Amino acid sequence: MRRSVVALFLVVAACTTADAPEDATADAPEDDGPSEPVCTPDASTELYERRIAPLLADDRSSTCNQCHLSGIELSAYVQATPCETMACMAHQGIVDLDDPEDSLVLTWIERAEPSGGITQQTIDTERDAMLEWIEHAAACDGELCPPVDEPCGEPPTEADCEIPAASAEPIPVDDPGDCSDLTLELLWREKVYTWRGRCFPCHFDTQVGRFEDLDPPPWIATGECNQAALATLRNAERTGLLDRDEPKQSLLLTKPLDESLGGVEHGGGPKIHSVDDKTYVDFVYFLERWAECN
Numbered sequence: 091m092r093r094s095v096v097a098l099f100l101v102v103a104a105c106t107t108a109d110a111p112e113d114a115t116a117d118a119p120e121d122d123g124p125s126e127p128v129c130t131p132d133a134s135t136e137l138y139e140r141r142i143a144p145l146l147a148d149d150r151s152s153t154c155n156q157c158h159l160s161g162i163e164l165s166a167y168v169q170a171t172p173c174e175t176m177a178c179m180a181h182q183g184i185v186d187l188d189d190p191e192d193s194l195v196l197t198w199i200e201r202a203e204p205s206g207g208i209t210q211q212t213i214d215t216e217r218d219a220m221l222e223w224i225e226h227a228a229a230c231d232g233e234l235c236p237p238v239d240e241p242c243g244e245p246p247t248e249a250d251c252e253i254p255a256a257s258a259e260p261i262p263v264d265d266p267g268d269c270s271d272l273t274l275e276l277l278w279r280e281k282v283y284t285w286r287g288r289c290f291p292c293h294f295d296t297q298v299g300r301f302e303d304l305d306p307p308p309w310i311a312t313g314e315c316n317q318a319a320l321a322t323l324r325n326a327e328r329t330g331l332l333d334r335d336e337p338k339q340s341l342l343l344t345k346p347l348d349e350s351l352g353g354v355e356h357g358g359g360p361k362i363h364s365v366d367d368k369t370y371v372d373f374v375y376f377l378e379r380w381a382e383c384n
Contacts, residue, residue: 129230173235181241183321253287269383337377
């Protein structure tokens with residue numbers, strides 16, 4: 091039963107759904123400004139009942155797969171308890187407990203557009219609810235939830251997201267030419283994330299602490315293909331690997347590029363030795379499209 095409640099919470103709070111009745115939050119207490127969080131299980135339950143339960147009043151159709159990369163379902167993060175679910179979301183990079191407002195899941199919610207029974211108020215309410223839950227978890231870190239050894243249970247496979255050989259041809263992709271988040275995410279997955287094998291093992295999140303002398307940043311996420319690709323894109327944007335003004339000067343490209351071709355010093359040495367390299371061609375394609383849209 092507990093798992094079902096958490097699943098409903100995630101689906102309603104993190105995916106765009108039809109609007110709640112106008113009086114759904116009429117009995118909610120007024121916001122008197124920031125206050126010290128109460129880090130108890132009862133307080134967490136109260137937060138759920140106050141912010142989320144009103145949204146469960148009616149059946150609503152979900153538009154999750156219209157909001158973000160096709161194939162991503164937030165139900166994949168649902169674990170046995172709310173604490174384990176939050177730990178899984180943080181582990182996969184869609185929740186940022188250091189900076190809750192920068193959480194990727196909030197971007198997914200904001201991406202929705204009002205249509206049909208979905209209003210801007212619906213979107214704002216769902217975003218605020220999810221943000222409050224994340225902020226509460228962040229403020230109560232170490233007090234509310236015990237450590238979770240395996241945040242997401244058994245690691246998913248990458249069978250649907252193979253790493254091609256370095257000699258493979260540039261990855262073909264059907265680019266619709268628009269600047270939607272969905273298009274850019276698909277281009278990233280096919281044009282950049284697919285080539286992540288060129289950066290193995292130094293920058294993979296599974297190799298943290300292995301290269302103490304180099305201390306390479308573990309910006310490449312692993313796991314289920316779509317989720318890991320999204321998390322990796324988020325990491326690349328956050329850590330400054332993409333250059334909007336001069337896309338070909340992006341560290342994503344210049345770090346692995348031979349210095350004789352304009353690359354910069356790289357602890358792992360050059361990985362790309364020609365501008366005809368298939369990885370170089372794909373990286374440039376994505377970077378130029380990303381720069382056009384940002």
